[in-house]
Amino acid sequence: xxxxxxxxxxxxxxxxxxxxxxxxxxxxxxxxxxxxxxxxxxxxxxxxxxxxxxxxxxxxxxxxxxxxxxxxxxxxxxxxxxxxxxxxxxxxxxxxxx
Numbered sequence: 001x002x003x004x005x006x007x008x009x010x011x012x013x014x015x016x017x018x019x020x021x022x023x024x025x026x027x028x029x030x031x032x033x034x035x036x037x038x039x040x041x042x043x044x045x046x047x048x049x050x051x052x053x054x055x056x057x058x059x060x061x062x063x064x065x066x067x068x069x070x071x072x073x074x075x076x077x078x079x080x081x082x083x084x085x086x087x088x089x090x091x092x093x094x095x096x097x098x
Contacts, residue, residue, distance in 0.1 A: 029054070033061045036068065 011019070025046065032042050033054075043054040055062070 029058055030061050033058055034064055036065070 029042050029046055032045070033039065039054045040051055042058075043051050046054065048054050048057075
């Protein structure tokens with residue numbers, strides 16, 4: 001219970017009364033996922049026992065992630081407005097870094 005008291009003191013001193021540590025943790029995970037951080041990294045930072053827990057818990061972030069993925073794919077493959085042909089942007093010819 002000593003730890004909780006310390007957290008409550010920090011909460012009062014910060015002026016963020018009413019924001020629980022759990023809320024900050026949840027916000028942290030949501031922001032990382034929205035920034036495109038791989039779910040495995042988020043899972044490890046949060047200490048989830050399984051990778052599946054992370055997307056199950058934060059699935060509400062997925063629509064934005066899905067749209068971002070679609071936008072990135074559009075950047076890679078695009079139909080030229082001038083010649084109507086499909087073009088592949090070779091700058092994306094790199095190995096995926098994890």
